Each structure stands twice: as C-alpha cells, then as structure tokens.
Amino acid sequence: MVNGAKLVAEFVAKAVWAALFGILLLLTFVITAPMGHEPFYGLYRYDYLLIFAVLVQIFLLYFKLESWSEAKVIALFHIMAMGMELFLTHPAIASWQYPQPAVFKLYTVPLFAGFMYSAVGSFFARSLRLFQVSMVNLPSFAIMLALAVVSYINFMSKFFIPDIRLLLFVISVLIFWKTTVHFQVQKHTFKLPMLFILLCLAFLIWIAENISTFYQIWLYPSQVDAWHMVGWGKLGSWYLLLLLSLVLVLKILGDRKLDQHQQLNQKQKWIWQLK
Numbered sequence: 001m002v003n004g005a006k007l008v009a010e011f012v013a014k015a016v017w018a019a020l021f022g023i024l025l026l027l028t029f030v031i032t033a034p035m036g037h038e039p040f041y042g043l044y045r046y047d048y049l050l051i052f053a054v055l056v057q058i059f060l061l062y063f064k065l066e067s068w069s070e071a072k073v074i075a076l077f078h079i080m081a082m083g084m085e086l087f088l089t090h091p092a093i094a095s096w097q098y099p100q101p102a103v104f105k106l107y108t109v110p111l112f113a114g115f116m117y118s119a120v121g122s123f124f125a126r127s128l129r130l131f132q133v134s135m136v137n138l139p140s141f142a143i144m145l146a147l148a149v150v151s152y153i154n155f156m157s158k159f160f161i162p163d164i165r166l167l168l169f170v171i172s173v174l175i176f177w178k179t180t181v182h183f184q185v186q187k188h189t190f191k192l193p194m195l196f197i198l199l200c201l202a203f204l205i206w207i208a209e210n211i212s213t214f215y216q217i218w219l220y221p222s223q224v225d226a227w228h229m230v231g232w233g234k235l236g237s238w239y240l241l242l243l244l245s246l247v248l249v250l251k252i253l254g255d256r257k258l259d260q261h262q263q264l265n266q267k268q269k270w271i272w273q274l275k
Contacts, residue, residue, distance in 0.1 A: 011185045018126040022119035033215045046102035046110035053115040070125040074118040081117035085109045131183035139175040148247040151240040202238040
C-alpha cells in the first residue's frame with residue numbers, strides 16, 4: 001500500500017531542499033527590506049545580498065550539498081542573466097529598474113541580480129538529482145537549443161521587431177506535447193507531462209517575482225509610484241526562461257540514450273537521464 005501522507009511529506013521535503021537557494025534568497029529579501037537606501041558600513045542592501053548569495057554557494061559546495069556540475073549550471077545562468085539584465089535595464093529600454101544603490105554593480109545592474117536567475121537553475125539541477133528524474137520522448141537537443149536561443153533573443157529583439165512570443169509558445173507545445181517527466185518519491189515512480197510541470201514552475205516563479213517586487217528588489221515602471229501585483233503576462237516570460245533553463249541543464253548534466261526496456265520491434269524511444 002502507498003502511504004499518501006508519507007509520499008506528500010517526502011515530495012514537499014525534496015522540493016523545498018531543491019529550492020533551498022531560492023527560498024533563502026527570498027527570506028533575505030524580506031529580512032533586509034528595512035535597510036532601504038541607507039549604507040551600512042559602506043555597503044548597501046544589494047551588496048549584502050551579493051555577499052550572502054556567494055557565501056551560500058560556497059557553503060553548498062564545501063559540504064557537498066551541491067555538485068560542481070550543478071555549480072556550472074548556476075554560473076552559466078548568472079552570465080546569461082547579467083547580459084539580459086544589462087540590456088533590459090538600459091535607460092533606452094527600461095523594462096524594469098533596481099531602485100536602490102549598490103557598490104558592486106555593472107552600470108545599472110547590481111551584481112547579485114544574476115543569482116536570482118541562478119536560483120532557478122539551482123532548483124532545476126538539484127530537483128533532477130533528488131527526484132532521480134528521467135525524461136521520455138524528448139525532442140532532439142538541436143531543436144530544443146534552437147527554441148531556447150530564439151526565445152532568449154526575443155526577450156530583447158521584441159523592442160525593435162515584432163514579438164514572436166505566441167509563435168514560440170505554439171512551437172514549444174508541439175515539440176513537448178508527448179514529453180513526460182518521470183520522478184521518484186518513496187521508491188515509487190510517477191510521471192507528469194513536461195508542459196504541465198513547466199507551467200507550474202512558471203507560476204511559482206511568478207509568485208516569487210511578486211514577493212521580490214513588493215520588497216523593492218526591482219520594480220517595473222508601473223510599480224514605481226505604488227506597488228501592484230505583477231501582470232499575468234509575465235508567466236509567459238518565465239515559461240520561456242524555463243525552456244532555456246532546461247537546455248542548459250540537459251547540456252551539462254544529462255545524457256540522451258535509447259530506452260533499454262523498449263522491444264526491438266517497437267518504435268525507438270529516447271530517454272534523458274543524469275550522467
């Protein structure tokens with residue numbers, strides 16, 4: 001018999017452990033809110049957030065709670081995110097802004113900003129290991145990479161040429177329609193559609209975004225005078241970012257191979273597993 005309570009408890013515990021970096025960042029956003037714009041020993045709120053994020057990463061690596069391969073994912077996310085942040089916060093674009101000062105920053109972007117995206121990469125990477133995830137019926141890596149690259153470019157090119165976000169959504173549904181994610185809890189294997197998981201994760205990130213803007217980590221132009229909830233349209237942005245996250249994780253942590261359990265007379269089925 002499957003003990004439902006134990007299943008739920010283990011699932012929640014693993015999910016929280018996988019999201020540890022992101023949860024700690026959110027808690028720190030709340031705790032440091034009273035600092036506001038005022039310096040403390042020559043540094044500002046954003047600077048202390050950077051120091052905290054670096055220390056957490058060192059702690060996780062030193063105590064082997066995070067692998068070096070997972071750290072590579074986080075580093076790539078940070079680099080990718082900083083490039084996007086520098087472009088989208090430029091005064092000529094001003095999609096959002098960081099309203100508080102910082103010592104450690106590049107132009108208008110505090111250096112800790114990349115760690116917010118890294119938290120997404122960290123969750124992805126740690127979840128794969130903790131839940132022993134495998135993915136069935138994945139499209140080829142080349143197709144996923146092309147979709148991810150075009151999505152990344154569209155984040156910035158939409159200010160100069162038509163936004164093709166809706167087309168990207170349609171393409172993602174078509175290529176991932178048959179993809180399923182298999183994961184283990186209490187030695188039981190479960191499976192869910194990839195698209196459903198991506199939508200759920202996009203919603204969770206949207207909640208985190210509302211918490212972050214409420215505590216003035218960053219603000220959209222319409223939130224400068226008075227805070228309000230982030231629009232539902234941002235769910236689409238996070239959904240596309242998760243697709244990019246998936247590609248980075250698969251490239252660094254994954255291995256694509258034929259399912260050994262398939263019969264010779266059946267159609268070949270590709271699965272993705274951790275290396």
